[in-house]
Structure formats: C-alpha cells, structure tokens
Amino acid sequence: MKIAVLVKQVPSSEAKIRIGADGKSIDTAEVEWVVNPYDEFAMEAALQAKEKFSGEVTVIGLGGDKVEEALRQCLALGADKAMVLRDAAFEGSDSLGVARALTAAVKEVGPDVVFCGKLGIDHDNSAVGVMVAELMGWPHASVVSSLEFNDESSATVVREIEGGSETLSVKLPAVLAANKGLNEPRYANLKGIMMAKKKPMDVKDAAALGIDAGTVGAAGAMTTTESMQPPAERSAGRLIDGDPQQQVTELVRLLKDEAKVL
Amino acid sequence: MSNPTPYDFFDMKSLLSEEERQVQQLVRRWVDEKVQPVIADAFDEHRFPSEMIPEMAEMGLLGCNLEGYGCAGLNNVTYGLICQELERGDSGLRSFVSVQGSLCMFPIHTWGSEEQKQKYLPGMADGSIIGCFGLTEPDGGSDPGTMKTHAKRDGDDWILNGAKMWITNGGIADVAIVWAQTEDGVRGFLVDKGMEGFTTRDTLKKYSLRASITSELFFDHVRVPESNRLPEANGLKSPLTCLTQARFGITWGAIGAAIGSMEEALGFAKERILFGRPLTHTQTIQRRFADMTRRITTAQLLSLQLGRLKDKGEMHPTQVSLAKWNNVRMGLDIARDARDILGAGGISVEYSPIRHMLNLESVITYEGTETIHELSVGRQICDGVNAF
Numbered sequence: 306m307k308i309a310v311l312v313k314q315v316p317s318s319e320a321k322i323r324i325g326a327d328g329k330s331i332d333t334a335e336v337e338w339v340v341n342p343y344d345e346f347a348m349e350a351a352l353q354a355k356e357k358f359s360g361e362v363t364v365i366g367l368g369g370d371k372v373e374e375a376l377r378q379c380l381a382l383g384a385d386k387a388m389v390l391r392d393a394a395f396e397g398s399d400s401l402g403v404a405r406a407l408t409a410a411v412k413e414v415g416p417d418v419v420f421c422g423k424l425g426i427d428h429d430n431s432a433v434g435v436m437v438a439e440l441m442g443w444p445h446a447s448v449v450s451s452l453e454f455n456d457e458s459s460a461t462v463v464r465e466i467e468g469g470s471e472t473l474s475v476k477l478p479a480v481l482a483a484n485k486g487l488n489e490p491r492y493a494n495l496k497g498i499m500m501a502k503k504k505p506m507d508v509k510d511a512a513a514l515g516i517d518a519g520t521v522g523a524a525g526a527m528t529t530t531e532s533m534q535p536p537a538e539r540s541a542g543r544l545i546d547g548d549p550q551q552q553v554t555e556l557v558r559l560l561k562d563e564a565k566v567l
Numbered sequence: 568m569s570n571p572t573p574y575d576f577f578d579m580k581s582l583l584s585e586e587e588r589q590v591q592q593l594v595r596r597w598v599d600e601k602v603q604p605v606i607a608d609a610f611d612e613h614r615f616p617s618e619m620i621p622e623m624a625e626m627g628l629l630g631c632n633l634e635g636y637g638c639a640g641l642n643n644v645t646y647g648l649i650c651q652e653l654e655r656g657d658s659g660l661r662s663f664v665s666v667q668g669s670l671c672m673f674p675i676h677t678w679g680s681e682e683q684k685q686k687y688l689p690g691m692a693d694g695s696i697i698g699c700f701g702l703t704e705p706d707g708g709s710d711p712g713t714m715k716t717h718a719k720r721d722g723d724d725w726i727l728n729g730a731k732m733w734i735t736n737g738g739i740a741d742v743a744i745v746w747a748q749t750e751d752g753v754r755g756f757l758v759d760k761g762m763e764g765f766t767t768r769d770t771l772k773k774y775s776l777r778a779s780i781t782s783e784l785f786f787d788h789v790r791v792p793e794s795n796r797l798p799e800a801n802g803l804k805s806p807l808t809c810l811t812q813a814r815f816g817i818t819w820g821a822i823g824a825a826i827g828s829m830e831e832a833l834g835f836a837k838e839r840i841l842f843g844r845p846l847t848h849t850q851t852i853q854r855r856f857a858d859m860t861r862r863i864t865t866a867q868l869l870s871l872q873l874g875r876l877k878d879k880g881e882m883h884p885t886q887v888s889l890a891k892w893n894n895v896r897m898g899l900d901i902a903r904d905a906r907d908i909l910g911a912g913g914i915s916v917e918y919s920p921i922r923h924m925l926n927l928e929s930v931i932t933y934e935g936t937e938t939i940h941e942l943s944v945g946r947q948i949c950d951g952v953n954a955f
Binding site for chain 2: 334335374377378381492493494495496498499501502
C-alpha cells in the first residue's frame with residue numbers, strides 16, 4: 306500500500322504568540338515549531354496501515370528549511386521518504402494555494418490513501434485536506450476518530466459530528482483527516498532518529514511539480530489576511546465578600562442577573 | 568538575534584546537532600507526558616515506577632552510548648542530554664538509566680567476554696535484564712580500596728563472601744556486577760539473581776530517591792563460575808572507570824533537576840501577587856532567578872564541553888570531578904531556593920522542588936561525595952599529592 310501523509314509545522318501550543326510588525330502575520334522569531342498535533346494522529350494511522358498491508362509511507366510538507374525538522378521527525382517515527390515543497394512562488398498561499406501544491410505532490414506519489422490532521426492548530430481552517438480530496442477528485446472523511454481498513458480498496462471510518470458520531474464506508478483512494486483520539490501516537494526511538502538522517506528528503510519547487518506559479522502563493526490566493534489581533538485581555542476577577550451564605554447568594558445573583566448564565 | 572530564554576540563555580541549542588536536539592525533544596516530551604503526571608505520587612509512595620522500564624528501553628535509552636549488541640551507538644553528548652531530561656522528571660529515573668547503562672552495561676561491554684556480551688547486553692538494552700552495581704560497602708564508600716568483600720578461587724569457580732550497601736536497583740536486579748578483592752587484586756563478577764547464597768534487602772525509610780530502589784546485597788559463600796568473571800577487568804581502576812562514565816551523566820542530570828525546580832518556582836512567582844504585585848516584580852526574587860539562570864547556564868556549557876571532550880576521547884576524570892561538584896551543588900542550591908520561593912506550598916510534594924532537593928542530597932553524596940571531588944581537583948592542581 307502506498308501511503309502519503311500531509312504534515313504541517315506549527316508553533317508549539319505553549320509558544321507565546323505575538324503579532325508581527327505588519328499587523329497581519331505572526332512574529333515567528335522566538336517560536337518553537339512542532340509537528341501539528343493532529344498530523345501526529347495521521348502519521349500513526351499511516352504507520353499502522355503500513356504495518357497491516359506493508360508498503361511505503363511518504364510524508365509531504367510545504368515550507369522553508371525548518372519544515373525539514375518536522376519531516377525528519379516523521380522519518381524517525383518510521384516514514385520511508387519525505388518530500389519538501391519549497392518555492393518562493395508558494396509564499397503567501399491561502400488554503401487553496403497550499404492544497405494545490407500538495408495535490409501536485411500527491412499526484413507525484415500516487416498513494417492509495419492520504420492521511421492528514423483535521424486542522425492545523427495555528428490557523429484552524431480545517432480546509433486543506435478536504436481541498437486536496439476535491440482537487441484529486443477523491444472522497445474524503447474528516448474528523449476521523451476511528452478507522453478500520455476493510456481491505457486495500459475501502460475503509461470504514463467513524464467521524465465525530467455534532468452531538469454524536471457517524472460511520473462511513475469510504476472507497477480508496479481517499480483523504481482521511483484525523484481527529485484526536487484516532488490512535489495513540491508512538492514515540493520515536495533513538496535508532497529511528499539515527500536512521501532518519503539516511504532516508505531520502507526530496508526538495509521540489511513549483512516547476513518540478515508542474516505547478517503554474519500563478520495558481521499558488523500570493524498570486525493565486527483567493528483570500529488575503531487583512532489584519533490579526535491578539536485576544537482581548539481578560540479583565541480582573543471580582544472577589545465577593547461576606548460569610549459563605551452571603552457569598553453564595555451574591556454569586557447566584559451575579560450569575561443570574563449580570564452573567565445571565567443561570 | 569533572538570532574546571535569551573531562561574533555560575537556554577547562551578543558545579546552547581545552536582551548538583547541538585539536529586539529531587542531538589531531536590533526541591532531547593523526544594525524551595523531554597516523554598517525561599512531560601508520562602513521568603510528570605505520576606512521579607510525585609511514586610515518590611510519595613516510595614515506589615520505583617518500574618512500568619516505565621519497557622518504555623525507556625523501547626526508545627533506546629538503555630546503554631544508548633554503546634555500540635552493537637542492541638545498543639543505539641549514540642555519542643556522549645546525546646547520552647548527557649537524555650540524563651538531563653530524565654532528571655528534570657526525577658533523579659530516580661536518571662539513576663536507573665545511569666546504573667543500567669554506565670555502571671552495568673559499560674563494564675560488560677568494556678571488559679566482558681564475547682559470551683558475556685551476547686548473554687547480557689541485548690537483554691539489558693531491551694530492559695528484560697536489569698543490572699545493579701556493587702562496589703560500595705557499609706564501612707566507608709569513599710575508600711573502596713579497603714573493601715571487605717572477597718572472592719577465593721575454588722577449582723573452576725570462585726567463592727564470594729561479603730556485603731554491599733546503597734545499591735541502586737539491587738532488589739530488582741537480574742544480575743549484579745560485584746567488585747571483590749582476590750589474591751590478585753580487585754576483580755569484577757557477574758552474580759546472577761538466584762545464585763545460592765546471594766540475597767538482597769531493600770533500604771526503607773529513605774527521604775531521598777524515593778522513586779528508586781536502593782538495596783543491600785549479601786553474599787554468603789556464593790559459588791560464581793569463572794565464566795562469570797569479567798576477564799579484562801583488572802584492579803580498582805575498573806570500577807572507578809565505570810563511575811567516571813556515570814558521573815559524566817550526573818553532571819547533566821543535575822541541570823535537569825535545576826531546570827525542573829526553577830520552572831516550577833518561576834511559574835509560581837509570576838502568578839503570586841504579594842503586596843499588590845507579582846513576586847517576579849521584586850528585586851530579591853529577580854536576583855534569585857537571575858542567579859539560578861547564571862548557574863544553570865554555566866553548568867550547561869561545562870557539561871557540553873565535557874561531552875565534546877569525551878566524544879573525542881580526551882576527557883580527563885578530574886574534569887568530570889569538577890563538573891559533578893559544580894553541577895550537583897548548583898542543582899541542590901537551586902532546588903532549595905526554588906523550594907523557598909514557593910513558600911508554604913513548597914514543602915508539599917505537589918511541587919517538584921522539594922522532591923528534587925531531597926533527591927539531590929543523594930546525588931551529591933553518591934558517585935563520589937562533593938568533598939572527594941574537591942580533593943580530586945585539588946590533587947590535580949597541587950603536584951598530584953593525594954590528600955584524601
């Protein structure tokens with residue numbers, strides 16, 4: 306089975322996010338980068354599929370030099386190959402531009418199944434995986450919390466939906482976007498980390514992928530970021546005085562009359 | 568140029584290879600996810616979390632700086648970083664890895680017969696065989712040359728008599744590396760669990776390394792075959808060489824305990840409002856944290872250079888002495904100060920500093936006390952005169 310995993314590198318959830326000087330991007334100077342946590346579930350699903358059917362796992366990421374660290378981590382976990390999409394033409398891409406670039410890479414790999422995370426924890430768009438499926442003309446299932454391959458041509462997945470879950474049968478090839486809880490991602494081991502250095506990491510530009518530069522990056526973007534704002538500062542809390550009985554009475558009154566949550 | 572951060576003030580990260588950084592991140596994450604949530608309870612319950620052994624083995628942490636026999640074959644800086652991250656969790660875990668790798672696998676790898684290497688090392692790397700290291704005796708650990716444990720030749724076997732004390736992993740060990748006097752000087756023996764006359768007793772009522780097993784070993788006419796003697800180990804120098812290996816890792820581990828303590832105290836001090844302002848906005852507290860960062864940074868650079876020297880085969884044991892002395896003292900002082908900054912809450916094991924502080928009381932004593940290391944450095948400087 307040929308398996309592809311789309312991997313995004315995102316700021317660590319513990320990173321302190323500052324808005325850049327232009328007011329519409331993130332200042333990445335002191336950010337610690339990690340593999341998008343949802344992509345870790347995708348990666349684990351890929352490794353389990355490889356263990357079940359044998360085959361090859363290719364991880365694909367778009368970005369500068371740094372993204373290679375994320376891909377190297379996936380190679381350490383057991384992916385066989387990595388593909389880096391890097392071109393000045395990709396800069397300023399919106400979700401669709403990224404999806405177009407990734408789609409070209411997916412075509413090059415020719416997988417039986419593509420795994421990705423349900424969203425990147427930085428921009429929360431939940432768009433790219435679904436767009437890749439659309440551009441490939443493939444089915445997709447997103448927010449996948451359980452997965453069973455029936456054979457190498459179809460899978461049964463459970464998706465989280467509002468108030469419950471639904472079970473889908475999906476024909477392969479397809480794009481499956483992982484939710485938290487799909488599996489328990491494994492830890493790398495030291496031998497894997499050492500072997501990762503020797504595994505192929507192909508860097509491809511737009512021309513190599515046959516991408517028209519006008520369809521990606523700022524040139525191909527259909528949405529543009531106007532501005533970014535940090536969340537509003539939380540105002541200080543209020544202390545309620547009095548004995549416990551008075552405090553409870555006052556708290557209930559505030560929750561009813563002011564917060565209007567009761 | 569990026570702003571200096573509290574725990575990497577001199578951008579040590581940039582001096583590490585990508586592989587070294589990846590291993591550090593791996594172990595750090597494992598400690599955060601698997602160790603931190605349970606370690607305070609384990610310490611409180613005086614329980615070694617042995618369920619973590621298979622996970623550490625699976626990652627390849629046991630004997631990771633040895634070549635072949637199922638070991639990862641990493642450099643010493645990476646081994647040091649692993650020790651640092653484990654001890655950020657707890658000294659007990661780092662002690663386990665030090666003993667298994669540096670004190671048990673290392674001597675078998677260095678002085679063992681091919682048969683012994685095949686028999687023990689792959690199992691020790693995968694965690695199915697646990698080792699312990701018996702050098703220290705009840706009467707004065709700093710002077711191991713006067714050891715009373717002895718082995719006497721009897722045909723093809725040796726008859727081993729004596730006792731060892733303060734032995735990490737003793738009670739759970741499948742094999743003990745035991746150092747004993749013979750007519751030809753000190754020799755090393757592989758004493759398997761279950762050999763007749765070999766018993767252990769765990770040391771209870773410890774107030775330090777409570778998430779680790781410490782034991783006494785007793786040898787009452789234990790018949791050990793010659794094939795269980797380390798053929799190439801010769802004299803007291805052999806066990807002391809093992810200790811140099813383990814101490815190297817301890818210099819890194821102490822940094823982890825210091826970082827773990829400071830993280831806890833700094834997080835608290837930023838939130839704690841006293842006299843209308845956070846603790847961190849006061850001079851005294853800023854100076855104390857500044858001092859912690861100064862000492863952590865110094866220790867990091869010391870250990871990194873020590874590791875680079877070790878990887879070149881140029882590390883001198885006295886340099887390890889200086890680093891162990893400096894770094895463990897640094898870790899202990901920082902843990903105590905972090906405990907103090909936490910106020911009353913600091914006496915609870917809910918916060919890590921008191922645990923690190925109590926653990927480091929062992930660490931500053933074992934593998935050469937602080938005084939012994941001072942005297943080793945002193946000897947090096949003062950005409951090689953032994954003042955022990």
